[in-house]
Amino acid sequence: MSSHLQEAPAVLPFSGLTQPANAAAWLDRAREVAAVLAIDAVARDRAGVLPTAEVQLLKDSRLTVLLGPAEHGGGAQRWETAFQVIRIVSAADGSIGQLLGYHLFWAWAARLIGTDAQIAAVEQLYTSQNLFFGAAVNPRDNDLVAQDLGAELLFNGRKSFTTGASVSDLLVLEGALKGSEVHVFAIVPTAQEGITFTDDWDNLGQRLSASGGALISGVRADWSSAAGFIDKEYQPLVYNTLNVPLIQQVFSSIYLGIAEGALAAALEYTGTRTRPWPYTSDPKESASEEFHVLEGYGKLRSALWAASALADAVDAELAAVLHAPRAELTASGRGEIAVRVAAAKQVAADTALETTARIFEFTGARATANNVGLDIYWRNVRTHSLHDPVAYKRREVGQYALLGLLPTPSWYT
Incomplete structure (x- = not known):
């Protein structure tokens, strides 16, 4: 029987608070979140249930948007603060610290490889709606293929490790462009037909990191959303x-x-x-x-x-x-x-x-x-x-x- 069918201890709600205004206040908010997670971290680890409630806790606390632009409701903080926040949350629950750290990384990924227009669109989307990132990105797996359909990319295949994907709102897909060595990244909504999670994360530790595999079948993305590409040509920096x-x-x-x-x-x-x-x-x-x-x-x-x-x-x-x-x-x-x-x-x-x-x-x-x-x-x-x-x-x-x-x-x- 899947461990995800077991009943998990409840994670306390964390909402209704004013968003932190500076780095020190964001660290205080992280400590408040950590205090909630620490109450039943061991029990939740033993239960092994998908960390849906824990992700909601991160979202309610606004830690998920601490790097987001202020004009879209984000915290507009620097990475020095983000690294400290990840440490604080990880001290209470390493799995949830991993989920938060990966989310913040993927939220920044548009800046890493995207065009200016893609950066603006992604940051407005995830920050204004407080959306959570997961990813089907594992460079040691070459079994997710992106096919050029003209105006769209068609993704098919699988990924072995997809941390946070099954509890995410947005999913970063990475695949090799069919017939080439070129890799493409695209962000798609997680809740759609064609994305199935294999529920096979049963490891020694980081049990609540939702790091199992995913099957991708017929998932489409506009070529315009392929990170860093203009007219189907990658623009390297x-x-x-x-x-x-x-x-x-x-x-x-x-x-x-x-x-x-x-x-x-x-x-x-x-x-x-x-x-x-x-x-x-x-x-x-x-x-x-x-x-x-x-x-x-x-x-x-x-x-x-x-x-x-x-x-x-x-x-x-x-x-x-x-x-x-x-x-x-x-x-x-x-x-x-x-x-x-x-x-x-x-x-x-x-x-x-x-x-x-x-x-x-x-x-x-x-x-x-x-x-x-x-x-x-x-x-x-x-x-x-x-x-x-x-x-x-x-x-x-x-x-x-x-x-x-x-x-x-x-x-x-």
């Missing part, structure tokens, strides 16, 4: 290739957020429930006084501060490029930021994996009980950090440090 650095920095935000959530949960557990070890020459009255516990948490807290500081710096560097005029970005400028993003990503992943695994050493055997739920943090980081091999990010940084080589833009660099 170096800026187009920021898609990979941007999504990779979103990944870092997710990992660091999950690690912060894990550390906070472990500290609370140790402070209130972990028992001291009596079989020692220097017994303590509480676990919080034990040397190995203090030393262990000191190491984890320091490492996470360090990883976050690197990510903060790269957030600012990447945001400066993202919010600058698109035509100004050079190939070398793009390469420099890609190396910095690769460094931040591998440090974030390593630190999050260590944090989420080692907390059990300082919480104790009783903390492995399923009703405690500390396992959710490691499962989530372990699952998502396998998206693409972190070793290749280390190699990119090593090639730059040793040989002065910059990453060549690709689907993963």
